[in-house]
Structures are given as C-alpha cells and as structure tokens.
Amino acid sequence: MQTLAQTLKQQATSDSLTQLIFTLAETSKAISKAVRHGALAGLLGATEQENVQGETQKKLDIITNDMLKGALKGDNSVHGLASEEEDDVVAVNQGGEYLVCFDPLDGSSNIDINSLVGTIFSVLPAVEGELTEQSFLQSGRNQVAAGYVLYGPSTMLALTTGHGVQLYTLHPETDEFLLTDANMSIPKDTAEFAINMSNQRFWEAPMQTYIADLLLGKIGPREKAFNMRWIAAMVGDVHRVLSRGGIFTYPTDNKNPLKPYKLRLMYEANPMALLVEQAGGKASTGYENILDIDPQEIHQRVAVILGSANEVDTCLSYHDIDY
Ligand code: AHG
Ligand code: MN
Ligand code: MN
Ligand code: MN
DSSP: OOBHHHHHHHTTOOHHHHHHHHHHHHHHHHHHHHHHHGGGGTOOSEEEEEOTTSOEEEHHHHHHHHHHHHHHHTOTTEEEEEETTOSSOEEOOTTOOEEEEEEEEEOGGGGGGTOOEEEEEEEEEOOSSSOOHHHHOOOGGGOSEEEEEEESSSEEEEEESSSOOEEEEEOTTTOOEEEEESSOOOOSOOSEEEOOGGGGGGBOHHHHHHHHHHHTGGGSTTOSOOEEOOOSSHHHHHHHHHHHOOEEEEOOBOSSTTOOOOEEIIIIIHHHHHHHHHTTOEEEOSSSBGGGOOOOSTTOEEOEEEESHHHHHHHHHHHTSOO
C-alpha cells in the first residue's frame, strides 16, 4: 500500500507543503494516542475556561490545541495559525509560506462518552507583510490543502491538495498513514440525511419544509424513504457523507438570535466544503456556495448544507421559494 509520502510525491506536491502536511499528520498521530488514553490519563472532562466562542473548553480541546500549535510553531513553512481555541491569530515564522486554520478537536461533546472526535485543518497561502487577522480572510477557494483526521475505531486522514480526496488509514503497529482510498467520490443521489432534529422549531421556513418532505417518505413529494444519522461531530458526519453519500446540514436557526449559525467558516465549513467539492459533492449556506464566501472575521459562523450533489440541489430549490 502507498504511503502518504509516496502519494504526495506522485502529486508533485511542493517540498514546503509536503513538510506542512507531515507536521499535521505526525501531530495527529500523537493526538490519536492521547485520545486513546482517555480516562487512564485523566484526559476526560471539562476545564473552567471558556473559549472565544463562549463554549466551556474540555481538557482535550486545550491539550490538542497546544499540541498542534507547538508543532506548527516548529515548522518553518508556517507563517501563522488560527484555531477554534485561540482568541486571536498567532504569528509563527516570518518567512513561512502558509497559514493554517484548525479545529483541534471537533465533536468535543463526544469526548466523555468515548464517541467519535477528529481534527479539521485548512491551509491558505501566506500574504505579504505583517501577520494580522486580515491575512487569513481569504475565500475558501484559496485553500491549497484541507483535510481532517478521524479518531474512530481506526484513525483516518482524509486529505485534498486539489487532486481529488485521498483517504489514509493509520497502521496501528507501524504508525504509518497508508492510502486506503485513492479517490473518494460522493454518490450524486442519497436517501440519508443528517441534522440535529431537536432544533426543528428554530429553523427557517425552507429547511422546515425540506425536512418535513423527507420525513413524509414514499407518500410525500420525494416518493422515497429517507434514513437519518447524527454523530454530533462534523468530522464523523462528513466522513460518512464522503464514504457513502448523504446530506449533512447545520442550518440557520433562531434559538439564540445573536448566534444564528453553529459551524465556523474558516476551520470547519471551508475545509469540509473543499473536500466535498473535490469528491464531486456540493457545499452551500442555502443561498451561497461556501467556498465563495468573502470572510469577515476569523471566528465567523455560517449555515452549512453539504453532500450528495443532487440532494443539495433539491434542498437549495426550497430556498428559492418565497414563504
Ligand atoms: P466543536 O466540538 O469543535 O465545537 O464542534 C462541534 C460542532 C460540530 O462538530 C457538530 O456537527 C456540531 O457542533 C454538533 O452540534 P449539536 O451539539 O448541536 O448537535
Ligand atoms: Mn468547540
Ligand atoms: Mn468543530
Ligand atoms: Mn473543536
């Protein structure tokens, strides 16, 4: 089986990008080990700190953030970094070619129940001059690489550098990422959806109507029975969509009028949107392609609808109607 190094070489990835991907991959191996020690190492549970998102940080949110930050600081290809767990952007190396945005631990609420968690990352080109938040505010189309690592029954790395999506599985004995799917491809049609149904009463009219029609199954306008899944970790839900198709959405809601969206653009929506597009799927807010968004701030949140192309189009058609 082909290694990560061999695949990147075949794709003629530059030395500096290869180096950065290796920094991320090596750190994810260490995170995978830390996560597996769980309760044995006293790693479960929350801290008393809050992040800039207003979320109480889990111990592992902070530990994984520090691991990634430390590793990226030691990589001279990195100009700056931004993380879900860092209030502000962090300057790294003056001459670095890349900016890295990451969600060190996605699915924090799953930690204490030993369920799926992951790491999400997005790599952007560095811009001239002093590093500021503005340096990062580039469209998702600028991403030179994006991926996630899933700490599940096996540890998997899904990666794109613009040549489709490759999936690697971490060999537990040799500790090497081996290519197990050279070209992930999302089926155009699906009969599976992922949404947190408990928020139903807070959604906008288009999403209310779309999901109601899915739930009607064969007797409804879709004339098809749909199944539902919700892992509560975007990495897990997106991985299922990349593996066998589906539609995943965290739509606009009015539960908290000051916070109408849950997922973050720079280190959740953008990298996942690039992976999904590279695998033949679509990613939208309902009104705009995710990758076309002009970011306004590093912790900006957006509505996300992504997955099987025809199903995303159907969902979007509900957004074109006046309610
Ligand atoms: P994070 O743990 O990095 O803060 O992200 C959690 C996100 C995402 O992974 C998941 O899809 C969603 O929150 C789950 O939200 P609910 O708890 O509302 O289901
Ligand atoms: Mn969080
Ligand atoms: Mn997350
Ligand atoms: Mn997180």
